Amino acid sequence: NAGVTQTPKFQVLKTGQSMTLQCAQDMNHNSMYWYRQDPGMGLRLIYYSASEGTTDKGEVPNGYNVSRLNKREFSLRLESAAPSQTSVYFCASSEGGGLNEKLFFGSGTQLSVL
Amino acid sequence: GESVGLHLPTLSVQEGDNSIINCAYSNSASDYFIWYKQESGKGPQFIIDIRSNMDKRQGQRVTVLLNKTVKHLSLQIAATQPGDSAVYFCAENLSGGSYIPTFGRGTSLIVHP
Numbered sequence: 001n002a003g004v005t006q007t008p009k010f011q012v013l014k015t016g017q018s019m020t021l022q023c024a025q026d027m028n029h030n031s032m033y034w035y036r037q038d039p040g041m042g043l044r045l046i047y048y049s050a051s052e053g054t055t056d057k058g059e060v061p062n063g064y065n066v067s068r069l070n071k072r073e074f075s076l077r078l079e080s081a082a083p084s085q086t087s088v089y090f091c092a093s094s095e096g097g098g099l100n101e102k103l104f105f106g107s108g109t110q111l112s113v114l
Numbered sequence: 115g116e117s118v119g120l121h122l123p124t125l126s127v128q129e130g131d132n133s134i135i136n137c138a139y140s141n142s143a144s145d146y147f148i149w150y151k152q153e154s155g156k157g158p159q160f161i162i163d164i165r166s167n168m169d170k171r172q173g174q175r176v177t178v179l180l181n182k183t184v185k186h187l188s189l190q191i192a193a194t195q196p197g198d199s200a201v202y203f204c205a206e207n208l209s210g211g212s213y214i215p216t217f218g219r220g221t222s223l224i225v226h227p
Contacts, residue, residue, distance in 0.1 A: 004157075033214075040123075042203065042219040043158070058214070090157050101207055101215055102148060105157030 002026055006091050006106035013081040013113045021076040021109050023091030030096030032074035033058075033103065034066060036087040043090065049074055050096060081113045126224045133194045135221045137187040137204035146207040148215060149178060149189045153200045161189070161202075191223075199225045 004025045013019055025032065033048040035058075045058030049068040063085060065077045074093075078085060088110050092103040127133050139147070145166045150158035164171045164178045164187075171178050177190040187204050201222050205215040 035217075040219060043217040045214060045216075048214060092157075101146070102160050102163060103150075103158070103205075103215060105159070107155075107157050 004091055004093055004104055004106035006089075006109050008109060009107070010110050011112070013078075013111065015082060015113060017081050018077070018079050019081065020078075021089055021091070021111075022073070023075065023106060024073045025091075025093040025104070026072065027093060027104065028071070029093035029104070030071070031094045031101070032068065033092040033094075034064075034074070034076045035090045035092065036060065037090060037108075038087050046076065046089075081111075083113045085111065086113045087111060123219070124222045124224065126226065127194050129194060129196060129225055129227050131194055133189075133191040133198070133223060133225075135189045135191075135202050135204075135223065137189075137218055139185050139187065139204075139206050141206065141208055142182075142185065144206040144208055147178070147180060147187050148205045148207075149176075149187075150203045150205065150217075151198075151200045152203065152220070158203055194223075194225050196225045196227055199223055 007022045030051045034046040035043040037043050044060050046064050047066040049055045052071045055066050067075045088108050090108050091106045094101045094103050148163045149161045151161050152158040162173045162176050162178050164180050175192045179188045201220040203217050203220045205217045207215050
């Protein structure tokens with residue numbers, strides 16, 4: 001059981017380049033999330049998908065887009081990368097729909113924008 | 115400001131000691147609280163949770179205490195081991211139709227052998 005799988009693990013971009021971070025979960029979870037983690041800032045929610053077919057903005061959505069491709073996959077796209085988007089990105093999933101929203105996280109993508 | 119925060123960014127303990135990590139929350143409507151452990155280079159991992167109708171919950175070597183009067187949460191780790199060295203996050207679930215956990219900044223626990 002792989003859980004939540006993120007690719008790539010590391011990426012270096014130049015300012016203005018675009019890229020898509022991939023995330024897939026094999027736990028049949030309804031909800032999926034993208035967080036970014038910066039030193040001293042904890043985890044901040046970028047976008048989430050409460051269920052297949054829906055997406056919503058989180059705390060820091062500017063500069064990002066997401067796609068809930070199907071129940072398993074939730075991708076995060078940076079259309080024009082900026083140095084401020086240098087961060088570690090985590091995808092997570094949860095069963096969804098209930099009060100007890102325990103999140104299961106992937107291992108993260110370390111992104112550097114030069 | 116943050117609705118979930120931690121009193122100490124870094125906690126250093128000796129192996130075998132008990133550790134206490136604290137967390138404050140500001141939203142009295144929060145119903146559910148979770149502690150996560152994040153080891154270096156990995157994603158956060160669930161440790162233990164507690165609902166707002168409980169004051170205490172015990173797991174294996176870990177105990178979470180909830181004081182709703184002062185909106186305070188703590189994680190106690192008994193007989194701390196080097197493998198417990200990590201960053202610990204508390205997260206609260208805000209009720210009212212939205213079940214998106216909100217995370218604090220984290221406390222780094224360093225265990226000295």
